[in-house]
Amino acid sequence: MAEEYREMRKQALDLMISEFTKDKPALAIDSLTIRESLKHMDPDKWVREFNNIKKIHASLPDYYRAARCGDDKYLRYLRHSFCSDLTVTGTRPDYGTSRITHYYGSELVRPMESEALKIPNSIDPIGKIVKTDEGLKLLQILFLTKDNPEEIVKTLERLTEKKSNNILLWPADQFEREKKEDMAAALYNSNEGFFIHLNFPTGCPAKAHSVEFIRLK
Helix, strand or coil: CHHHHHHHHHHHHHHHHHHHCCCCCCCCCEEEEEEECCCCECHHHHHHHHHHCCCEECCHHHHHHHHHHCCHHHHHHHHHHHHHCCEECCCEEECCCCEEEECCCCCCCCCEECCCCCCCCCCEEHHHHCCCHHHHHHHHHHCCCCCCHHHHHHHHHHHHCCCHHHEEEEECCHHHHHCCCCEEEEEEEECCEEEEEEEEECCCCEECEEEEEEECC
16 A cells, blocks of 8 residues: 555656646646645654655645646645745755755655756845856756746746745855755745745754645546
8 A cells, every 4th residue: 555655646746747847837737735734843853754644745846836836825825834934845955965855855755866056155036046057957956847037937926926036045155064964945934035945954843844746637
């Protein structure tokens, strides 16, 4: 039974990613539901928790897809969740290898590790990052999409209900990288802006979301 469950989730995830690579929206192919947990645990404990309860830890691409195909009511729920507390995701940056891993440590779906890429060490708005080739490549890997710059900006603005100059990517700075601590990606919405953290320490507690993929017949 567990093996069938894992295979079903893998197929649904593979379907989602294959849709991302096409030039058309992924509506009516499959859907996903992101659910909030009221617990607060550090990211490594969340890995064990989600594996134990047979759920998938939502990673950055899941939130991007929610903005692509979710209705307004559902997105309002997500925005409210982002405002209530910092949300740690299943996406992990590795500053030693300069790689990004989605679904880190999952036993239900295959974790996905990117090729090596340049991760900046300054806090910049998405509207600025997306204008360079390196920045565009980073955002495409973070959200598992081949969308062009305009589509990425539009999608993230819909997710956050903020303009691109108020959606900020916050990577680890040089001091944090020299400490060589494991870090996770996390999301937080505030009056100052919507923050996509790539420097959340794995020893700090936060809430998290699970994600369910549903294949439509």
